[in-house]
Amino acid sequence: MYDIIDAILNRTLGFGWPGWAxxxxxxxxxxxxxxxxxxxxxxxxxxxxxxxxxxxxxxxxPNRVGPxxxxxxxxDGVKMFTKEDIVPAAADKWVHFIAPCVVVAPTMLMFAxxxxxxxxxxxxxxxxxxxxxxxxxxxxxxxxxxxxxxNNKFALLGAMRxxxxxxxxEIPAVLSLLAIVMLTGTLSVVSLIEAQAGxxxxxxxxxxxxxxxxxxxxFTPVGFLAFIVFFIAALAEGERTPFDIPEAxxxxxxxxxxxxxxxxxxxxxxxxYVLNFLLCAIAAVIFFGGWQGPGVGWLYAQAISPxxxxxxxxxxxxxxxxxxxxxxxxxxxxxxxxIWLRGAFPRLRVxxxxxxxxxxxxxxTLVNVLSAGIWVALTRWGPAEGIGFxxxxxxxxxxxxxxxxxxxxxxxxxxFLARIFAASRAEQSRIDIDExxxxxxxxxx
Amino acid sequence: xxxxxxxxxxxxxxxxxGAAVMVVMVRNVIHAALWLIACFFGVGALYLLLEAxxxxxxxxxxxxxxxxILILFAIMLxxxxxxxxxxxxxxxxxxxxxxxxxxxxxxxxxxxxxxxxPWTITAPPGPPGTPEPLAGVAELGRGFVYEFxxxxxxxxxxxTVALIGAIVIAFEERARRRRVLTLAEEYELRKRLAQRxxxxxxxxxxxxxxxxxxxxxxxxxx
Amino acid sequence: MTSAIPxxxxxxxxxxxxxxxxxxxxxxRNMVGILMGVELMLNAVNINLVAFWxxxxxxxxxxxxxxxxxxxxxAAEAAVGLAMVIAIYRNWLTVNADTVDxxxx
Numbered sequence: 001m002y003d004i005i006d007a008i009l010n011r012t013l014g015f016g017w018p019g020w021a022x023x024x025x026x027x028x029x030x031x032x033x034x035x036x037x038x039x040x041x042x043x044x045x046x047x048x049x050x051x052x053x054x055x056x057x058x059x060x061x062p063n064r065v066g067p068x069x070x071x072x073x074x075x076d077g078v079k080m081f082t083k084e085d086i087v088p089a090a091a092d093k094w095v096h097f098i099a100p101c102v103v104v105a106p107t108m109l110m111f112a113x114x115x116x117x118x119x120x121x122x123x124x125x126x127x128x129x130x131x132x133x134x135x136x137x138x139x140x141x142x143x144x145x146x147x148x149x150x151n152n153k154f155a156l157l158g159a160m161r162x163x164x165x166x167x168x169x170e171i172p173a174v175l176s177l178l179a180i181v182m183l184t185g186t187l188s189v190v191s192l193i194e195a196q197a198g199x200x201x202x203x204x205x206x207x208x209x210x211x212x213x214x215x216x217x218x219f220t221p222v223g224f225l226a227f228i229v230f231f232i233a234a235l236a237e238g239e240r241t242p243f244d245i246p247e248a249x250x251x252x253x254x255x256x257x258x259x260x261x262x263x264x265x266x267x268x269x270x271x272x273y274v275l276n277f278l279l280c281a282i283a284a285v286i287f288f289g290g291w292q293g294p295g296v297g298w299l300y301a302q303a304i305s306p307x308x309x310x311x312x313x314x315x316x317x318x319x320x321x322x323x324x325x326x327x328x329x330x331x332x333x334x335x336x337x338x339i340w341l342r343g344a345f346p347r348l349r350v351x352x353x354x355x356x357x358x359x360x361x362x363x364x365t366l367v368n369v370l371s372a373g374i375w376v377a378l379t380r381w382g383p384a385e386g387i388g389f390x391x392x393x394x395x396x397x398x399x400x401x402x403x404x405x406x407x408x409x410x411x412x413x414x415x416f417l418a419r420i421f422a423a424s425r426a427e428q429s430r431i432d433i434d435e436x437x438x439x440x441x442x443x444x445x
Numbered sequence: 446x447x448x449x450x451x452x453x454x455x456x457x458x459x460x461x462x463g464a465a466v467m468v469v470m471v472r473n474v475i476h477a478a479l480w481l482i483a484c485f486f487g488v489g490a491l492y493l494l495l496e497a498x499x500x501x502x503x504x505x506x507x508x509x510x511x512x513x514i515l516i517l518f519a520i521m522l523x524x525x526x527x528x529x530x531x532x533x534x535x536x537x538x539x540x541x542x543x544x545x546x547x548x549x550x551x552x553x554x555x556x557x558x559x560x561x562x563p564w565t566i567t568a569p570p571g572p573p574g575t576p577e578p579l580a581g582v583a584e585l586g587r588g589f590v591y592e593f594x595x596x597x598x599x600x601x602x603x604x605t606v607a608l609i610g611a612i613v614i615a616f617e618e619r620a621r622r623r624r625v626l627t628l629a630e631e632y633e634l635r636k637r638l639a640q641r642x643x644x645x646x647x648x649x650x651x652x653x654x655x656x657x658x659x660x661x662x663x664x665x666x667x
Numbered sequence: 668m669t670s671a672i673p674x675x676x677x678x679x680x681x682x683x684x685x686x687x688x689x690x691x692x693x694x695x696r697n698m699v700g701i702l703m704g705v706e707l708m709l710n711a712v713n714i715n716l717v718a719f720w721x722x723x724x725x726x727x728x729x730x731x732x733x734x735x736x737x738x739x740x741x742a743a744e745a746a747v748g749l750a751m752v753i754a755i756y757r758n759w760l761t762v763n764a765d766t767v768d769x770x771x772x
Contacts, residue, residue, distance in 0.1 A: 092475075095475075095476075095479065125498070126498070126581065126582060127498055127499050127502050127582055130499075130502045130503075130506065131502050133506065134502045134503075134505040134506035134509075134510060135505065137505075137506060137509065137510025137511070138505065138509055138510065140510065140514055141482055141509065141513060141514065141517075144514065144517050145479065148475060148517075148521065156521070160518070160521070163514055163517075163518070167510075167511070167514060170510070187582060440633065440634060440637065443634060444634075444637060447670065447671035450671040450672065451671055451672060454671075454672050454676065458676075458680045461680060461684055462680065462683050462684065462687070465683075465684050465687040465688065465691075465707055466687055468687075468691060468703055468704075468707065469687055469688075469690055469691030469694065469695070469700075469704065469707075474697055474699060474700060477700065477703060478699075478703065481703050481706065481707070484684075484707065484710070485710065488684075488710050488713070488714060491677075491680075491714060491717075492717055494672075495677070495717050495718060495721045496721060497717050497720070497721065497731055497734075499731070500713075500717060500731055500734055500735070503735065503738060504713075504738070507738050507741075507742055508706075508710075508738070508741075511742060512706065512741065512742060512745045515745050515746065515749050516699060516702065516703065516706075516745070516749065518749070519699050519749040519752050519753060520699055522753055522756070523699070523752065523753065523756040523762045539694075540694055543690055543693040543694045544690060544694075546689070546693075547686045547687070547689050547690040547693075548686070550685075550686050550689065551682055551683060551686040555678075555679070555682035555685075555686070556679060556682065559675050559678045559679055559682065560675060564674050564675075564722070564723070565723070566674060566722050566723065579725050579726070584728050585728050585731055585732065585735075588728040588729075588732055589732070592728075593732050596732075596736060600736055600739045600740075603739065603740065603743050604739060604742070604743055606743075607742075607743030607744075607746050607747050608746065610746075610747050610750070611746040611747050611749075611750035612750075614747065614750040614751055614753075614754050615750035615753045615754055
């Protein structure tokens with residue numbers, strides 16, 4: 001962006017502005033663009049979700065406003081804006097006012113490290129992945145503020161459920177990403193995507209076959225298990241069914257949003273959909289190669305880039321469009337899976353949610369981290385690190401051995417843990433029944 | 446450019462100190478916790494200004510994302526006694542003594558020491574304008590598994606012990622836990638009470654007053 | 668950036684934060700308030716460590732490593748401390764540090 005604005009202002013128009021002004025302008029332009037992208041994504045996603053869930057429930061969904069109901073979200077937005085903004089008399093006014101902002105701001109900040117296409121990333125932070133999750137944990141504070149300031153027991157209950165759920169499921173999410181970070185040895189989101197070029201068998205070049213951009217981590221046993229765990233954790237962080245306990249409308253009205261109306265409610269809604277979009281996008285980026293796909297690498301090789309300053313800008317445009325298309329296609333597919341799960345599953349109880357997170361997902365991800373270590377040792381280490389016996393193997397053989405070993409370890413761990421978990425749940429329900437009987441007899445006596 | 450950095454530093458310093466003063470002065474404990482979060486943010490921004498970006502991210506992740514949430518949880522679980530009406534600071538001569546100690550520590554010890562100590566600041570090598578060779582995330586990670594391996598392991602053990610200890614301390618025994626009856630259980634109870642031989646009172650009145658269930662998620666998690 | 672801001676300025680900010688934290692930890696009656704004061708003090712120490720790392724030896728990682736260990740200890744301390752607050756609240760129905768004095772001779 002810096003180069004484009006520099007080229008337009010200084011070289012074409014001849015203004016001769018200093019570097020910092022160009023830098024400021026380019027950052028402002030990118031920020032404005034992203035701030036426009038977020039609400040439009042939210043508008044589209046609400047429409048998309050309503051139509052998809054309607055189709056699953058054998059309905060039609062919104063189809064009155066505009067062609068096929070496409071302007072329905074705009075109409076809803078206008079309704080939100082014109083509604084009266086009510087603050088409860090007993091509420092903590094300032095905290096009540098600030099809470100929606102504290103929830104929305106982090107979701108907007110998370111766009112800062114999301115790469116849209118080759119060479120199209122707002123900031124290539126070298127701790128990008130960590131930044132993403134650090135920032136997403138801030139919105140928990142906002143939820144807590146909203147729940148407490150409303151001075152309403154449903155709001156407080158909803159906020160406590162939301163925060164407990166977010167804090168618990170952050171651990172499996174981050175641990176599953178740790179496995180991927182071990183495979184690549186980087187925390188930068190851009191390098192993570194670049195590591196996923198090539199063929200299905202990741203990180204091995206077979207001579208004669210062009211870069212198809214399909215070396216996604218999900219095709220390895222480690223990446224696959226990490227993806228499944230990450231997606232489940234993302235459902236919990238984004239408060240999607242079956243983990244929509246914090247705003248379970250049949251139990252606690254609307255959770256922490258109960259006392260909000262008008263545009264403040266709209267902000268919570270916005271934050272939620274943008275967060276879901278971002279979680280889907282980051283899942284696509286980390287496990288499904290983001291903008292990687294057949295053709296992007298070839299196009300970008302001929303475009304203007306730091307490696308190739310003599311390229312043609314038309315290839316930049318083409319690679320960008322194709323990259324954004326791949327990223328959005330993957331993201332919308334994951335969002336569709338989220339809707340699908342919403343249509344298919346009932347809501348979990350709080351204790352089931354906690355048990356599942358702490359007793360099943362976290363041990364599974366720990367085993368996965370071990371698998372990632374074995375993978376790295378078998379495919380990359382040599383005599384220098386103390387692994388001598390793989391030195392004479394061909395890369396493809398090392399890859400195959402690592403694949404089989406980690407697959408066996410992960411499947412074994414899954415079967416073992418699933419068995420233990422099922423047994424403990426059965427035991428739990430037996431205790432519950434005993435307790436219920438004891439309560440009854442004690443009360444009757 | 447130096448002026449811009451100085452202005453930013455001034456704003457961050459004002460945020461840190463102002464928020465910290467609010468933390469210790471505000472009557473409402475929840476507000477104090479929220480100011481504490483603002484203060485943590487300021488410290489994170491200061492780390493960014495000092496070019497320790499990994500630490501800045503860790504600061505946000507650990508302090509804002511975990512510790513402040515813990516504090517807010519603790520306040521809310523004990524909120525019957527942490528309301529606005531309760532006096533929050535110690536009274537009388539003790540308050541004066543503490544203020545005097547803090548002020549003296551700052552004005553008579555810290556500021557003179559900092560001002561008079563001859564600091565030997567390493568000048569950046571090479572011509573001015575070139576980026577300094579700073580220790581980054583990769584060096585940090587390498588340090589944790591080579592140079593500081595023992596400390597790293599000890600920190601891991603400490604965290605494990607703290608995790609287990611916190612659970613043990615805050616654990617409430619099953620027998621002492623009050624349980625909320627579900628609607629189905631309550632219906633069953635009413636039915637059985639109505640069928641009880643010798644009970645001539647209507648089913649609804651025989652039911653003991655519903656036991657007050659404290660509103661906290663901890664109660665229903667088993 | 669080391670030329671724009673003197674080291675002393677950063678250290679004075681950290682010192683002020685430490686003294687405010689000390690005042691908070693000593694003067695609050697609420698146990699959660701005391702913990703908040705302690706957290707402020709730990710943050711002040713961390714600022715110091717990072718400033719020393721940046722200004723005095725930017726090529727070595729010891730300053731940042733120490734800061735990370737302190738963050739680690741702070742997390743452990745907060746977890747155990749708040750668990751104790753909840754346990755005390757359950758037994759004494761108070762979070763006032765002065766009233767919990769049954770160990771006094």
